[in-house]
Amino acid sequence: MYIDPVCHTGRPSDQRIPQEEAVYDKLKELGIEFARVDHDHADTMEDCLKIESILGAKICKNLFLCNRQQTEFYLLMMPGDKPFKTKFLSAQLGCSRLSFADENHMRDYLSTIPGSVSALELLFDKENKVRLVIDRDLMNDEYISGHPGISTSTIRLKKEDLLKYVQAVGHEPTYIDLPDPRTMEE
Numbered sequence: 001m002y003i004d005p006v007c008h009t010g011r012p013s014d015q016r017i018p019q020e021e022a023v024y025d026k027l028k029e030l031g032i033e034f035a036r037v038d039h040d041h042a043d044t045m046e047d048c049l050k051i052e053s054i055l056g057a058k059i060c061k062n063l064f065l066c067n068r069q070q071t072e073f074y075l076l077m078m079p080g081d082k083p084f085k086t087k088f089l090s091a092q093l094g095c096s097r098l099s100f101a102d103e104n105h106m107r108d109y110l111s112t113i114p115g116s117v118s119a120l121e122l123l124f125d126k127e128n129k130v131r132l133v134i135d136r137d138l139m140n141d142e143y144i145s146g147h148p149g150i151s152t153s154t155i156r157l158k159k160e161d162l163l164k165y166v167q168a169v170g171h172e173p174t175y176i177d178l179p180d181p182r183t184m185e186e
Contacts (some may be wrong), residue, residue, distance in 0.1 A: 001047055003039040007054050012038065012153070021148030023120045023155055030168055035156040036124045037050070041115065042151045048080060057143035057156040064102035064110070064130075066087075073109060078135035078143070083181050092176045093133065118146025119162060120155075123169045124147060132171045135178045145180050 010033075011024040027034060037055045042048055048059040063076040063084060076089060086098050103114050109129050110121035119132060137161075138144065145156045159167070166173060 001040045001050070002040070002051055004037060005054060007056065008036045008038070009033070010036070011056070012036070017150055019121070019124070020153065022123060023161065026123050026169065027165065030165060032161045032165060034161075035116060036148075036153055038105040038153050040152065042147070049153070050146075051154050055145060055154060055156050057091045057145050057172075058141060059145045059154060060138055062146060064117050065108050066100045066105065067096050067098060068122065068135040069100075069180065070101070070105065073105060074132045074133050075110075075117065075119060075122065075130050076135070077138055078178060079137050082135070082178065084178075087180050088178050088181075089133070089176065091177075092178075093174070112147075113150070113169045116147045116151040119144075119166050119171075120146055120148050122166055122171045124152060125169075125171070128170055130171075132166055133174050134173045135177070136155065136175050139175075 035055060037051050039051055041050060059080050061078050062082045065074045065076060066072060072095060086091040090097050106112055108119060109125050110117060112121045120150055122132060142158060143156045144162045145154055146161045148155050
């Protein structure tokens with residue numbers, strides 16, 4: 001996997017897909033500064049670890065989930081190295097067991113594809129079909145990183161700026177405390 005060894009500031013000078021351009025436009029409109037690393041598609045957390053070393057910040061895990069009936073959708077942000085157990089999230093949200101939403105819903109609500117989802121795509125959820133859920137452990141870091149519409153770039157934002165962004169696009173986060181299954185007794 002190719003990773004540009006330079007951490008850039010601001011938007012790229014070359015043309016990008018419309019979704020990525022829209023994210024950069026919104027960040028500019030809000031006066032939010034960010035750092036950026038360009039790379040081949042980063043589809044695994046292993047790829048993300050390499051990008052983190054250049055970006056100077058951890059990349060969070062972004063999971064697009066839905067209930068069994070596919071009528072309620074959630075974007076969960078959590079630390080990238082923390083294992084996810086759906087039962088803990090379902091219990092805290094008071095809903096039936098959640099599963100991964102399909103790529104059609106991801107495209108329809110967030111205008112992105114699997115492996116590229118982040119809170120930055122909430123810009124495209126004009127009807128507020130997706131509920132943003134943030135694990136409080138993620139808020140311990142100074143920065144939060146994610147893909148701007150496609151997983152060929154990763155940007156680093158101050159956590160306060162990410163919150164400003166999601167609120168500006170009409171989403172109020174729900175905070176939860178996911179236990180780390182690695183530290184729990186069976």
